[in-house]
Amino acid sequence: MLRKLQVHLRDTFSVPARIMKTMSVPEGSYERSRNQYNSTRILREILKETPPDAIKILGIVDRDLCIPILTFVFGEAQLGGVASIVALARLRQEFYGLSPDDGILFERLCKETLHELGHNFGLIHCNDRECIMYLSNTVRDVDRKGTTYCGSCDSVLYLKTDPWRVQPWNRR
Numbered sequence: 001m002l003r004k005l006q007v008h009l010r011d012t013f014s015v016p017a018r019i020m021k022t023m024s025v026p027e028g029s030y031e032r033s034r035n036q037y038n039s040t041r042i043l044r045e046i047l048k049e050t051p052p053d054a055i056k057i058l059g060i061v062d063r064d065l066c067i068p069i070l071t072f073v074f075g076e077a078q079l080g081g082v083a084s085i086v087a088l089a090r091l092r093q094e095f096y097g098l099s100p101d102d103g104i105l106f107e108r109l110c111k112e113t114l115h116e117l118g119h120n121f122g123l124i125h126c127n128d129r130e131c132i133m134y135l136s137n138t139v140r141d142v143d144r145k146g147t148t149y150c151g152s153c154d155s156v157l158y159l160k161t162d163p164w165r166v167q168p169w170n171r172r
């Protein structure tokens, strides 16, 4: 799934993507009272792993993440910054008592990954319900929105990724 995602990210941003070594879940990120992991704490550790030649770094964790003010988060990103994180737990059908489905999981993972990386490239939430930058509060919201950026988010990305682009921008 990571390799498929790598190709998807490269094709979306026209910037090379590389898979890094697996990190262990940072000590102290587990919140016993909630049986969840502190997203911001893990994000901070991911940031420390940023290779000198990388422009962004994304962590994918197979855990349920939260931040103090929200019961859960699908992911978190530094707005206009370097690091982001996506949690698999609530993207899995099993979480909702359904049979596992790798196809559905991959589509949700792509959407949430592009959403968080969009924040890294400076995009804020978009009012277009079809746009990947639309805020998802539930997995139903994730499924309902489209798989790409709307025209206006796309044009911001075009400018932000310009210095690193190695492939043609083929979405317009």
Ligand SMILES: [Zn+2]
Residues within 6 Å of the ligand: 115, 119, 125, 135
């Ligand atoms: Zn968001």
Ligand SMILES: [Zn+2]
Residues within 6 Å of the ligand: 126, 127, 128, 131, 132, 133, 134, 149, 150, 151, 152, 153, 154
């Ligand atoms: Zn948009």
